[in-house]
Amino acid sequence: MLDFAIYCLTIIAVWSVLGLSLNIQFGLTGLVNFGQVLPFGLGAYAAALAAQAGLPWPAGAALGLVVAVAVSLMVLLPARRLSQDYWALITLGAGELFRLTALNAPSLGGADGLTVPRFADPHLALGAALALMAAAWLVSHRISHSPFGRLLKVLREDEVLAATLGRNPVSYQRTVSIIAWAMAAAGGVLYAHIVGYVSPSSFTVTETFIVWTALILGGPGNNLGVVVGAAAVQLLSVSSRFVASWIDLPADVLANGRLALFGLVLVLMFLFRPQGLVPEKKEVRDAQRR
Amino acid sequence: MKNFLSLAFCSALALAAVQGPARAADPIQIGVIANLTGSAVKTSVQMTRGVELAADAINAAGGIDGRPVKLIVEDSENRAQEALNAANKLYNVDKVPAAIMFGGSGLMIPVAELAKEKGRVLVNTSSSSPKLGNYPGTLFSILPLDDIVGKELGLLIADSGAKTAAIVVPNSTFGLGVAEAAAAAFESKGGKIVKKVAFTEGQPDYRADIQPVVPVKPDVIITAGYGDDSRAMLKAARELGITAKWYAAYPSILELENKAFVEGKLFGVDNGGYAQPAGKAVADKYGAKFNGTADLMAHVYYGYDALMVIAAAIKKAGSAEPAAIAKALPEVVSSYDGATGKIVWDARGQRVSPPIDVIEYKGGDFVTTATRN
Structure with a gap:
């Protein structure tokens, strides 16, 4: 049981890093990234490729961060002149492009995937995941409580308003993407070493939407909400397995019921608590009273 | 929500608590x-x-x-x-x-x-x-490796007298594994692979993928697949007017889109134990x-x-x-x-040399016409 708890915590921590990264993009800045799995996958594949080449893990981590940042700039390029709705389409496409490339390029392992050295000790994996989550949290916290973060919120609410304040929205979006994608790539590097294997089937659109579910469930714009959301998604997923084992029905019926329950919880959440489990706090600042 | 989570946690803990050491009649x-x-x-x-x-x-x-x-x-x-x-x-x-x-x-x-x-x-x-x-x-x-089944498939095609073959498989480990082994065996007997199509799974329509097979007019098509993808693949081939014979690994797992289209034209090798x-x-x-x-x-x-x-x-x-x-x-x-x-395992626990049945689809059913191994 303890091993299982350690495993669940590790996964929650990794998914939280992904969620925090998405929160900087969507929760703070309003960038709709439907390709969140792309930097995650880039990080994981970089770790795998470095390991295949016999390089130590820091080389893979560095490669993952550099590639993710470079790709984020590349993806941003066509989005520069478009409104944020198009951002969703471009990132969705970019994520799929990466997956299909990995599937069809033999040097990237193809459908067979690549093996990565695993953490020998699950405790070490948990420690690393928690450390990365803490680092991601710190970065997110610093951003959201800085003047920079406040301007991102202005950008989220009204891009034109931000521009009238003499700020260039594109340069802010670029900075946000670089930070957020590097964060997600770091999560990917870690994930590859936890699971011990990467393949295109691990980086589908579904994974992106799991992160989105965690973010929306927890409360976009609130860092604590994201972590709570990631924990809720993972715990719902595993706890429903235990509940299912007490019900005597055919396994395929139970499996579908489990997913239906997951959907029902989401629908009820959106009906009765659309702001998320831990909603974003409204900050009131009175400049004159200070 | 909070209550649900705590309930879930407690239930998980309770489940762990009820497990004791194994007794003789324990399941x-x-x-x-x-x-x-x-x-x-x-x-x-x-x-x-x-x-x-x-x-x-x-x-x-x-x-x-x-x-x-x-x-x-x-x-x-x-x-x-x-x-x-x-x-x-x-x-x-x-x-x-x-x-x-x-x-x-x-x-x-x-x-x-x-x-x-x-x-x-x-x-x-x-x-x-x-x-x-x-x-x-x-x-x-328990499942035999693809290269063994694929090789038998390639030899079967060579025995049928076909000279040219096109490959139409899903771009998966299974599809490519079968295709490579079948092509190698077929070519070793003097056959020629005239076209190779590996389509990405999960699409609603494969006409664009399969179109290149039409002009090369192969004697047979080597395939492998299952589920909705195989149904969409066969549908695309029928709509494109392809008349070549189909040779599949495990033909019985294909989802047949139109029974008349494959009647007497679908062959393959399957595990022979069934x-x-x-x-x-x-x-x-x-x-x-x-x-x-x-x-x-x-x-x-x-x-x-x-x-x-x-x-x-x-x-x-x-x-x-x-x-x-x-x-x-x-x-x-x-x-x-x-x-x-x-079941024969090699030293790695992988299944080798399974019994092989030669299958033909006729009269609306898969019929075993011969056995190998």
């Missing part, structure tokens, strides 16, 4: 991981039913040394992350010594990594990636439990054999410890006559 728990939701559901459900039939048979005969078998079936949603969640629950909480799994290599290998770390047994009934050979003593395959008495007996049991055999697929036999060899290994070892099972498994399979025929 032996065996895990099953399959894509019960997501894609490739039908095949997974079939495999799971096969395991259930085996469990019924074992328990009806008094269990293994008096201990009944209890299955714990988990859904992988056809996602690597959920497969890992399922496997972690099975190995860490339910403490199963062995799990039987249906899923592609993308799901199977992460689970094999975990099983290896935990020192447990994983029995593969679906994946045929060569990478699975990297887990000797942990992972054992037609033997042991396989027939399993089919009868399936018909009795699941209202007829109309939807029966080959995966039932692989699931059945998977649990049967685990049970035989536990009996021989006199213990349900994973290390004992892993040690006894290769010893028991050599004398096991299963629903999929005689």
Whole structure:
């Protein structure tokens, strides 16, 4: 049981890093990234490729961060002149492009995937995941409580308003993407070493939407909400397995019921608590009273 | 929401608390991981039913040394992350010594990594990636490797007198593995591959992918696949007016889109055990439990054999410890006559030289016309 708890915590921590990264993009800045799995996958594949080449893990981590940042700039390029709705389409496409490339390029392992050295000790994996989550949290916290973060919120609410304040929205979006994608790539590097294997089937659109579910469930714009959301998604997923084992029905019926329950919880959440489990706090600042 | 989470937590803890040390009449728990939701559901459900039939048979005969078998079936949603969640629950909480799994290599290998770390047994009934050979003593395959079935398919095509062949397969480990082995065998007998199409799975229409096959007019088309993809593939070929004969690995797992289109034109090689008495007996049991055999697929036999060899290994070892099972498994399979025929493993626990049936689709059914091996 303890091993299982350690495993669940590790996964929650990794998914939280992904969620925090998405929160900087969507929760703070309003960038709709439907390709969140792309930097995650880039990080994981970089770790795998470095390991295949016999390089130590820091080389893979560095490669993952550099590639993710470079790709984020590349993806941003066509989005520069478009409104944020198009951002969703471009990132969705970019994520799929990466997956299909990995599937069809033999040097990237193809459908067979690549093996990565695993953490020998699950405790070490948990420690690393928690450390990365803490680092991601710190970065997110610093951003959201800085003047920079406040301007991102202005950008989220009204891009034109931000521009009238003499700020260039594109340069802010670029900075946000670089930070957020590097964060997600770091999560990917870690994930590859936890699971011990990467393949295109691990980086589908579904994974992106799991992160989105965690973010929306927890409360976009609130860092604590994201972590709570990631924990809720993972715990719902595993706890429903235990509940299912007490019900005597055919396994395929139970499996579908489990997913239906997951959907029902989401629908009820959106009906009765659309702001998320831990909603974003409204900050009131009175400049004159200070 | 908060209440639900705490309830879930408490329930998980309570479940852990009720597990005590094993007694003689305690059930032996065996895990099953399959894509019960997501894609490739039908095949997974079939495999799971096969395991259930085996469990019924074992328990009806008094269990293994008096201990009944209890299955714990988990859904992988056809996602690597959920497969890992399922496997972690099975190995860490339910403490199963062995799990039987249906899923592609993308799901199977992460689970094999975990099983290896935990020192447990994983029995593969679906994946045929060569990478699975990297887990000797942990992972054992009931499904034969693709290159063996593919080679038989290539030789069959050469024997049919065909001179040219086109390849139309899904871009998966299974599709490419079959295609490469079949092409190599066909070419070694003087055949010529005139076109190679590997389509990306999950699309609604494959006409654009298959179009390049039309102008080269091959004698035969080498294929492999299952589920909705195979249905869409055959539909595209019919609409494009392709008249070549089809040669498939495991033709019975293809979803036929139009029966008249493939009547007398679909051939292939399949595992030859099913037609033997042991396989027939399993089919009868399936018909009795699941209202007829109309939807029966080959995966039932692989699931059945998977649990049967685990049970035989536990009996021989006199213990349900994973290390004992892993040690006894290769010893028991050599004398096991299963629903999929005689099982021969190489040193890595991968199945080699299975009995091969030559299949033809005629009169609306798959008919065995010859046997090899």
